[in-house]
Amino acid sequence: MAFDLHFTKGQGTGNDFVLFADPDGSHPLSPAQIAAVCDRRFGIGADGLIRAVRSDALPEGAAALAEDPDAVWFMDYWNADGTPSEMCGNGARVFTRFLLDQGLAELPAGDTLSIGTRAGVRDVQSNRTGFQVDLGRWRLAGGEPLVRAKNLPVARPGLGISVGNPHVVVALADDAELDAADLGYIPQLDPAPEGGANIEFVVPADPLVHDGVGRFRMRVHERGSGETQSCGTGAAAAALAVRHWAGAGAPNQWRVEVPGGVLGVRMFPTEDGEHVALSGPAELVFDGVLSLG
Ligand SMILES: N[C@H](CCC[C@H](N)C(=O)O)C(=O)O
Numbered sequence: 001m002a003f004d005l006h007f008t009k010g011q012g013t014g015n016d017f018v019l020f021a022d023p024d025g026s027h028p029l030s031p032a033q034i035a036a037v038c039d040r041r042f043g044i045g046a047d048g049l050i051r052a053v054r055s056d057a058l059p060e061g062a063a064a065l066a067e068d069p070d071a072v073w074f075m076d077y078w079n080a081d082g083t084p085s086e087m088c089g090n091g092a093r094v095f096t097r098f099l100l101d102q103g104l105a106e107l108p109a110g111d112t113l114s115i116g117t118r119a120g121v122r123d124v125q126s127n128r129t130g131f132q133v134d135l136g137r138w139r140l141a142g143g144e145p146l147v148r149a150k151n152l153p154v155a156r157p158g159l160g161i162s163v164g165n166p167h168v169v170v171a172l173a174d175d176a177e178l179d180a181a182d183l184g185y186i187p188q189l190d191p192a193p194e195g196g197a198n199i200e201f202v203v204p205a206d207p208l209v210h211d212g213v214g215r216f217r218m219r220v221h222e223r224g225s226g227e228t229q230s231c232g233t234g235a236a237a238a239a240l241a242v243r244h245w246a247g248a249g250a251p252n253q254w255r256v257e258v259p260g261g262v263l264g265v266r267m268f269p270t271e272d273g274e275h276v277a278l279s280g281p282a283e284l285v286f287d288g289v290l291s292l293g
Pocket of ligand 1: 015047048079084085086087088089090091165166198222223224225230231232233234
């Protein structure tokens with residue numbers, strides 16, 4: 001049955017998304033429809049698709065409401081190839097901007113908006129650069145798979161890190177290597193993790209720390225979307241990896257330079273362990289209607 005998709009296009013540091021509101025969850029899209037919507041030639045074009053569903057209309061949302069009854073809205077995130085992911089950091093900021101723009105939620109300065117995700121409830125606050133998303137606890141995913149990418153001279157060990165979704169972070173020798181890597185080809189991981197991973201390539205700045213803030217450049221090949229201009233959870237995972245490699249005394253405040261802009265990452269202690277938070281802009285670009293067969 002044809003369905004007119006009333007959508008909004010949004011982006012955060014060049015990671016772009018098609019968003020639409022489906023409060024009662026009556027319009028889930030199939031993976032094929034999502035891939036068609038995200039296609040940059042035959043569709044709207046985006047790195048991912050985000051459906052705003054009221055948590056009480058979704059089975060996964062029920063878990064979010066159980067965790068936090070304030071998680072009224074659920075971010076139903078899908079990659080460009082139609083596969084779902086547990087979490088999207090840039091997407092969470094754009095999702096929040098969308099909810100506020102649509103009048104579906106409010107976020108007075110200093111308040112927190114809780115949103116449901118497949119990775120659990122995530123808290124968003126507004127700040128001067130846009131929004132801060134608390135990505136919650138992180139963990140080393142174990143293993144250091146070898147990473148091979150086209151045009152990289154040698155395979156290098158990557159560090160597996162989860163921030164709700166899986167990442168493998170690999171340090172390159174310098175900017176020349178980072179710029180030479182051809183991420184039009186999916187990098188190879190050996191061993192390949194079950195379910196795939198987002199792969200971040202980083203070059204720590206020299207000096208690594210300036211005014212107490214760590215800095216590095218990053219490019220990313222995203223699971224399910226290919227090379228993107230930015231990856232929020234990837235920037236968080238990469239900052240955690242660079243801090244891990246830097247050892248004792250490394251900062252908890254990071255500036256991550258991605259092709260689409262700059263993201264802020266901050267690690268901070270909580271009663272349930274160290275959390276990592278992501279900050280950055282979130283813009284809505286245009287609205288439209290697409291007839292879906
Ligand atoms: N491709 C990712 C999801 C989107 C992550 C990224 N867009 C972000 O901002 O965190 C995955 O399959 O886990």
